[in-house]
Amino acid sequence: MLTPPSLALISSPPHHRQRTLLGQPDNLSVSEVLAKLPSADDVQWGLRRREFVSYVQPKFDLRTGQVNSVEVLARWHHPLYGVLGPATFISVMEHEKWLDKLLFELMEQSLAWQIKLHDQGKLIGMAFNLSLSQLMSDTLINCLETRLRRHPLPLSSLTLEITEDGPSSVCATSVEQLNRLRLLGIRLSLDDFGTGYSSLLRLCQVPFSEIKLAKEFTQFTDVPSRYPAVIRNTLALAADLDMQLVVEGIETVAQQNLFSDMGAKIGQGFLCAKPMAIDAFERWVQNPYSYCQTRSAI
Template sequence: MFTVFSPPKPTHDEARRTVAPDADEICRGLLKGEFRAFVQPKFDIVSNTILSVEVLARWQHPECGVLTPAAFISTMAREDLLDDLLSALLDQGLAAQVELRNQGQVLGFAFNLSLNQLANETWVSALIARLQRHPMSLSLVTFEITEDGPAIASARCVQNILRLRQIGVRLSLDDYGTGHSSLYRLCQLPFDEIKLAGEFTREVLRSSQHQSVARATVLLARELGMRLVVEGIETQEQRLCLAQMGVRIGQGYLCARPMPVECLSGWLSSSSRDFAA
């Protein structure tokens, strides 16, 4: 059995707020360090072993409580603030990765990155310099490429992705199956991992079409020599169904809800007893 971590519940003010924070408010939050790294584990759905985590952004808003990306990510993208957000998450996530290593637990950490960010050569150079200061193997760092970029990655994006690969960073195709260009992305960019979107998991028990797509994705990942992660696993029934199809790695509430990165070490220690049960 898994121990499910419940993150702080939204405050009453957050539930009532309907107007998205503006760019000035977001900038102030970035300067004050209000954007925090939360993590959600990726786990072996057969053995329950925790393999890695995805780093997710949360805004610890002074008035509204904990806000999810739905409240701020579109404004950040429009105002070119995603680089600042990723820098904050990298600092917190990589520091936590080192701390876990010092405690005897080596886990991969994954961060979200858009193709639009990869078009900036100067910024990518700074990112590479930051990563090369990390005292652990960069094969333990993954960038999940989101499906919000152009249908065909520019030559500059491809070159910058290759630069990241050359220093050892791994690449994942996020939300596979929901973007219009997923199949072409697999041919164009050197991915190590495919993440099947949670939309398929939610329907996998009652839709033969969704089951067929999941089985086909298992075979596709195997044929391409890529790791497959299935998102959105919330029930034991989903887990068993996917395991029977050959899926080995999952992510979702069945294992844990997103938790503050500083809570990860304690969660790993407490949940290890449940894995052995």
């Protein structure tokens, strides 16, 4: 297993963590305590103890319900508060520059699982989130290249979803790093398209192979507005650029039908499935069609 040196496990007295998490007035509710979590020490301890776990959410064919790929998402299996979502820890990780640690932890778990599923006869594509700010690190890219070159499955089955985290254009260093990864055979996806600072400029600067239309557009397709026109033009843009378009936030059959009729092929959202643990997905994927609505069943 290749992990950056900073991921090495470091022991820390459990009682110290108890004081960090539970050193609150007795009259605070659990929700109030959680509102004060996590501190940087708490998150660091969670990383060292490998409490951050890969969850996956399927991407599905809008017409057939078929699932061939997933997005890998992080969940914190907190020893005191159960499963916590990214809103409770991502901002701390960004501030402390620990997103690389999280990426490698999720990747190690998920790639091992992808190999296991492949051995069972099913190749599931996997997408990981990577922010533009992370691309400034040569160390990260070098570690990624080394790790991915050892992966026995086609790297075209892996996608990096690039998230926008600032108003500036992609600098030359970021473009060079992305091209290095693209030359390995990895697919690049522009996440949350339409809501960032300069998404159209990103498309011109980086060799993306996928656009993910932000869920904000999905929510307003059932009311008179300009949203459908923007969506139709985004679909046309993706086709002209020879990119796949994934529609985020599909929660109703009506949304599924509308986007399918408009020409979209791939969706992601609660209509198909919520994010789930890897072992749950292994059971789920044996018969996903009972969960994903299909046009023939509508």
